Amino acid sequence: MPHLxxxxxxxxxxxxxxxxxxxxxxxxxxxxxxxxxxxxxxxLQATLAMDKAIHTDLxxxxxxxxxxxASQVNxxxxxxxxxxxxxxxxxxxxxxxxxxxxYERSGAYSDLEKKVLRxxxxxxxxGKADGGLVADLSKSLSQKQLVTLAATVGLANWCNRFNVTxxxxxx
Numbered sequence: 001m002p003h004l005x006x007x008x009x010x011x012x013x014x015x016x017x018x019x020x021x022x023x024x025x026x027x028x029x030x031x032x033x034x035x036x037x038x039x040x041x042x043x044l045q046a047t048l049a050m051d052k053a054i055h056t057d058l059x060x061x062x063x064x065x066x067x068x069x070a071s072q073v074n075x076x077x078x079x080x081x082x083x084x085x086x087x088x089x090x091x092x093x094x095x096x097x098x099x100x101x102x103y104e105r106s107g108a109y110s111d112l113e114k115k116v117l118r119x120x121x122x123x124x125x126x127g128k129a130d131g132g133l134v135a136d137l138s139k140s141l142s143q144k145q146l147v148t149l150a151a152t153v154g155l156a157n158w159c160n161r162f163n164v165t166x167x168x169x170x171x
Contacts, residue, residue, distance in 0.1 A: 001167060002032075002036070002166060002167040002168055002169055003165070003166045003167050004036040004039060004166045004167075004168070005036075006032040006035030006036050006038075006168075007020075007035050007036075007038045007039065008035075009030075012035075012038050013038075013041060015041035015042075016038040016039075016041040016044065019034070019038065019041060019044050019045060019048065020034070020035070020038065022048075023048070029171055031082065031170075031171055032168050032169055032170065032171055033078065033159060033162065033163055033168050034047075034048075036162075036166060036168050037162070047155070047158070047159070050151065050154075050155050051155060053148075053151060054148055054151050054152045054155060056148065057142075057144050057145050057148040058141075058145050058148040058149055058152065060090035060091075061087070061090045061091050061092055061113070062112070062113065062116045062149070063090075063148075063149075063152050064083055064086055064087035064090050064092060065087070065092065065096065065109075065113055065116055065117055065120070066116050066117070066119065066120040066149055066152045066153050066156065067079070067083045067086075067087075067120075067152055067153075067155075067156040068080065068083050068084065068087055068097065068100055069100055069103070069116075069117045069120035069121055069124070070120050070123070070124045070153050070156035070157055070160060071083060071156055071160050072100045072101065073120075073121060073124045073125060074124060074156075074157065074160035074161060074164060075164065076159070076160035076161075076163050076164055078163040078168055078169075078170060079156065079159055079160050079163060081170060084097050093108060095108035096108045096109060096113075100117070103117045103118075104118075112140050115133065115136060115137050115140070116137070116149065118133055119133055119134070119137060119149060119153065120152075120153045120156070123150070123153045123154075123157075124153065124156075124157055134146070137149075
């Protein structure tokens with residue numbers, strides 16, 4: 001049972017309503033995470049802005065792998081549901097979506113993808129990534145891409161913890 005009631009369009013404040021309309025236009029629905037965040041429209045707006053920002057600079061497959069790994073570590077079924085589909089749309093294979101738990105031993109990922117998964121895993125579990133891993137990633141990713149990767153994992157952790165804490169249910 002959710003601890004926050006997702007707002008209907010009618011219940012939404014005048015600040016939240018246009019945000020809901022924009023989400024509806026983009027996705028053909030307003031997922032309950034956003035309807036729940038709508039209780040604090042400025043937070044919802046900032047979350048949407050961060051989501052928009054992470055959709056630049058980094059290869060979409062790497063972005064979705066990082067998001068999915070954080071969601072798997074945080075046991076966020078809600079984000080796993082949505083980002084599995086989004087990941088497949090970016091070109092992730094079924095094996096890449098399914099092998100997240102055992103990514104180190106899986107042949108489904110490239111070396112770079114494993115490093116991105118390791119980064120997301122470390123950041124999520126420890127609140128930081130190992131300096132050696134960051135140095136290794138910087139051989140393949142620009143500084144701009146590293147910042148976007150960190151923002152992706154940060155946003156995933158925010159959304160995962162929001163969903164788990166407040167019991168947000170699909171859709």
